Amino acid sequence: MDSEIDPAVLRFVAAQLRRSNLTGIQAVRHVEERVGRTPLTVACDIAIFDLLGKQLDQPARVLFGECVSVPRTAVTIGVTKQEDLIELVAQYREWPILKLKLRRGQSVTGLEVVRRIYDGEIWVDVNGGWDLETTKASMPILRGIGVAILEQPLPQNRSHELHELRGGPVQIMVDEDVTGPQSIARLAGVVDVVNVKLAACGGLSGASETILAAQQVGLKAMIGCRSESVASVTAAATLCHLADFADLDGHLDVADDPFEGISIDRGHIRLTDRSGIGAAPIHR
Template structure:
């Protein structure tokens, strides 16, 4: 199979601030594989967790290095290809782009969308949350109004863990709640709290009707999750603490759920493993995203019927998304009926 890659830039309508910084623009990598005159598409978006960030440059260089080892294979030989991924230890974002592209190719080969190939029920997809980044109370209020005017919002995910402390978190969240009194609220601290602050905030958030708290403690502080779980009235999910299925068993008694992202997992193949591993360990599942375009969020939407919660909103905040695919209906991101991912170029594409 032939492998081609192209860097494209996406710009956020509203910059997103979390506990680790602010993002307004990213350079993602569009990956195309061609075999038997069928083209499969994938995407890699840069992200940073811990001490090993996966930058656009690292993704591009790693993709160039692995390409010669894959050209002799067909997209149908995924088991052998996965063995090469393991041997070469390529970054998870590169693995994800290639894995998604091979799935897209397969769907196009048989003429079916992936969700149908897997026998999933599109009606089981829950509404996606849309994200309010760390901001001043007035800024958060304005951003909430913007989302409510943009689409039928059923759920808001609010980023807390402000460097100004939990009092700033409280003021910001109350401003959001005043603007959106009926929407469900999810909280993501992105590892921005201490154990003491997390215990205090979880009790306070429960009184506001928040559904769960995601990654309250920093990656590397997983042992403290045991105490938090016993003292929190809210379910605890982890994101940065969980990359692949191998991370799940040791987290099973510490949390209530995991956030699966294709860039962390290395693609749809491992995401499916993570779902089944989590279920076997009695955990709930959500799917999330980084600065992903419609291409990657449409890939995640193919598996969305398996999720308890969804946070697939990054493409909705782009002003120049080069792709179309999944569509929004009643607050839900739904894959379409086209073969494979069902992704096409948009009017913004060059």
């Protein structure tokens, strides 16, 4: 899809944003049908909910039901050398959940040392770097060190092969396979958890519908994010009370972030009471 958007489409979207109501959200979806899902259409969807919350003088999360509690978030340690891994795990020892990323072909045996110095919950994200046989061979080690979630072991569109791994102590989660509520049906009975991201699912409206669709077919849902500004992560946190898990640390390594929003204290998500999605520009 060409990244350049027709100026007429931009004017059309701007007009819908000024309306800032549910009809506007449907209009953004109409634009999606014309130009495809883009950062623009996702941002417009989020902006409408931001405006709706501000019109009500309420956090936008109230539009998605009562917020009774929120899950704790994981902190991610990217692909790194073994000696650096030990140092980073020690740094995050007080966090309740560590998410460890592995590069293609990397063995899980090196993770055994993590369990010796970390008592919390461990998730492993392979980013589609394994085949089915490698995944099967790795499961005993993952079980042995108490890994709770294995994320995207196979490449996108091959998750149907994972059904035989379900039912054990290691929950199977997919990420890239989750592109909106329409993607959920083929994952039912195949995996345990779906990672729902606003950017992939079409903003707050699409992500909330994806979480609901997942839970209706017996899947658990994680609200996730990419490496992005706290403005985007705060928007995702609007839905965290709907989700079973959260992975909302994508802003922690962003330098000179021009926004402020949620804060995280060793895994505990501190939501804001601002109206709208809760993010605000920092005036320097």
